[in-house]
Amino acid sequence: MNELIAPTLPYDMMPRARAAIADVHLQQFVGRATHLKDEQRKSVFGADFGHDDYELLRSVAATTKQQALDQLDVLLEQFIERAQAHGSIVHAAVDAAQACAIALSIAAQHEAKYAVKATRCVKSKSMLTEEIGLVDALTRAGIETVETDLGEFILQIDNDAPSHIVTPMIHKDRAAAARSFVRVLGSRYTEDPEELTAIARAHMRGLYRHAHIGVSGANFLLAEEGTAVICTNEGNFDLSVGGPPVHIMFVGIEKLLRGARDLAPFLKLLARSGTGQPLTVYTSFVNGPRRAGESNGPKELHIVLVDAGRTGILGSSKRELLRCIRCGACLNACPVYRKVGGHSYGSVYSGPIGAVLTPELNRGAARAEGLANYPDLPRASSLCGACLEACPVKIDIPKFLLHARAELRTRTLSPASESRALRLWRWLAQRPMLFRLAIRASRLHARMLGQNDGRHAWISNAPGPAAGWTQSRDLGIASAQPFRAWFVQHAAERDAPPKEAAR
Numbered sequence: 001m002n003e004l005i006a007p008t009l010p011y012d013m014m015p016r017a018r019a020a021i022a023d024v025h026l027q028q029f030v031g032r033a034t035h036l037k038d039e040q041r042k043s044v045f046g047a048d049f050g051h052d053d054y055e056l057l058r059s060v061a062a063t064t065k066q067q068a069l070d071q072l073d074v075l076l077e078q079f080i081e082r083a084q085a086h087g088s089i090v091h092a093a094v095d096a097a098q099a100c101a102i103a104l105s106i107a108a109q110h111e112a113k114y115a116v117k118a119t120r121c122v123k124s125k126s127m128l129t130e131e132i133g134l135v136d137a138l139t140r141a142g143i144e145t146v147e148t149d150l151g152e153f154i155l156q157i158d159n160d161a162p163s164h165i166v167t168p169m170i171h172k173d174r175a176a177a178a179r180s181f182v183r184v185l186g187s188r189y190t191e192d193p194e195e196l197t198a199i200a201r202a203h204m205r206g207l208y209r210h211a212h213i214g215v216s217g218a219n220f221l222l223a224e225e226g227t228a229v230i231c232t233n234e235g236n237f238d239l240s241v242g243g244p245p246v247h248i249m250f251v252g253i254e255k256l257l258r259g260a261r262d263l264a265p266f267l268k269l270l271a272r273s274g275t276g277q278p279l280t281v282y283t284s285f286v287n288g289p290r291r292a293g294e295s296n297g298p299k300e301l302h303i304v305l306v307d308a309g310r311t312g313i314l315g316s317s318k319r320e321l322l323r324c325i326r327c328g329a330c331l332n333a334c335p336v337y338r339k340v341g342g343h344s345y346g347s348v349y350s351g352p353i354g355a356v357l358t359p360e361l362n363r364g365a366a367r368a369e370g371l372a373n374y375p376d377l378p379r380a381s382s383l384c385g386a387c388l389e390a391c392p393v394k395i396d397i398p399k400f401l402l403h404a405r406a407e408l409r410t411r412t413l414s415p416a417s418e419s420r421a422l423r424l425w426r427w428l429a430q431r432p433m434l435f436r437l438a439i440r441a442s443r444l445h446a447r448m449l450g451q452n453d454g455r456h457a458w459i460s461n462a463p464g465p466a467a468g469w470t471q472s473r474d475l476g477i478a479s480a481q482p483f484r485a486w487f488v489q490h491a492a493e494r495d496a497p498p499k500e501a502a503r
């Protein structure tokens with residue numbers, strides 16, 4: 001699992017991507033599921049809002065989140081003050097190591113206070129805890145930690161890692177889950193989703209009853225109220241916060257909003273963008289630990305506010321990236337993600353947002369090395385713009401991919417062959433006559449190498465540097481009529497006087 005989350009350097013995406021493209025099952029599962037979710041997203045927004053209202057909602061959400069980021073220091077102070085007034089214990093962690101150390105120290109205090117011998121922990125789904133490697137840290141310290149989200153639980157017993165922000169086991173099917181349950185839980189083989197859920201539920205209920213610590217993330221923090229908002233579909237968060245005496249919530253500092261008055265657009269957008277649901281099944285508001293007279297809820301609620309590279313992004317021209325609400329829509333819409341799946345990206349955050357966010361989160365104090373560790377990520381995109389179109393908070397991911405590609409070149413992190421090719425292109429593009437000749441020659445050459453079915457022309461086995469392209473797909477051949485000729489012809493047709501008038 002570690003290998004997938006923290007790739008050993010030098011980082012190389014290609015072997016993972018090649019393996020993913022060769023894996024027919026992965027192609028089917030990921031391709032089908034992402035296509036379906038993307039279609040559901042379009043259809044639910046179309047049905048519930050219509051195009052103009054949807055665009056307005058996105059603009060409101062983007063502006064609201066951006067304004068919250070622009071005053072993050074003030075909102076953080078306000079949130080901490082209100083959360084403490086509710087009885088929550090708030091911690092600040094500058095990096096992953098500190099966040100994990102805080103969790104271990106809370107566990108140690110709990111063990112000492114209640115004479116607990118072997119601490120057990122139930123955890124609900126949280127991308128941030130994946131990012132900081134929390135489960136590994138707890139497990140190394142002897143704390144038995146169980147994932148309670150069904151998909152995450154199956155991945156945990158398979159020693160696998162999530163490959164999608166919202167649908168962690170998108171790369172597996174029900175048969176794989178059924179086999180894992182037989183192997184680990186000793187249950188009978190079934191592929192029926194309801195039966196599989198019932199098996200997991202029966203197993204989990206006992207764990208909740210005996211757990212000492214619950215762990216979760218949060219989707220939003222409301223500064224004015226000191227409240228954490230958690231959106232889930234399975235209800236496992238509510239059990240992990242309601243049962244164990246201690247709850248630890250890990251939240252990235254970018255999750256702050258001004259208050260409940262700003263929340264509605266995000267609730268409308270989050271589930272619709274991710275899964276096509278009008279709302280997540282559960283939207284929980286946590287306002288501190290159990291109060292006197294209440295029958296459930298944790299006796300201690302710890303909120304760990306995690307930086308881990310976020311203030312670096314906040315102080316840069318890439319602040320907009322922190323608007324991300326982790327809905328997963330850009331992954332579902334991305335033609336590259338659909339082909340290679342999440343593990344190919346070699347980081348917790350995959351897909352288009354992962355390609356731009358991962359190097360930024362990993363720049364470290366010097367804010368220099370991030371991209372050098374992930375040089376393949378900016379190229380893991382066709383720059384088609386589907387991610388921007390799908391993003392509910394209008395993050396201009398293609399723009400940041402281009403910035404990252406430019407940085408690769410200025411820091412000489414891109415292959416020398418790429419720079420040579422671009423230099424040649426620039427030289428040629430400045431000489432129109434030669435450029436036209438070269439294009440004509442390459443078109444002729446491509447037609448000699450390619451096939452033609454009367455409507456389309458393509459090359460299945462390209463020679464030289466283009467061979468890599470045709471290893472897993474065909475290379476389309478440009479139409480016989482050059483664009484310039486097409487343009488001149490159509491401009492002439494457009495400008496011609498109507499036939500009636502000409503007579």
Ligand code: SF4
Nearest residue numbers: 324325327328330391
């Ligand atoms: S970048 Fe936008 S679409 Fe992608 S996960 Fe974040 S909010 Fe969703």
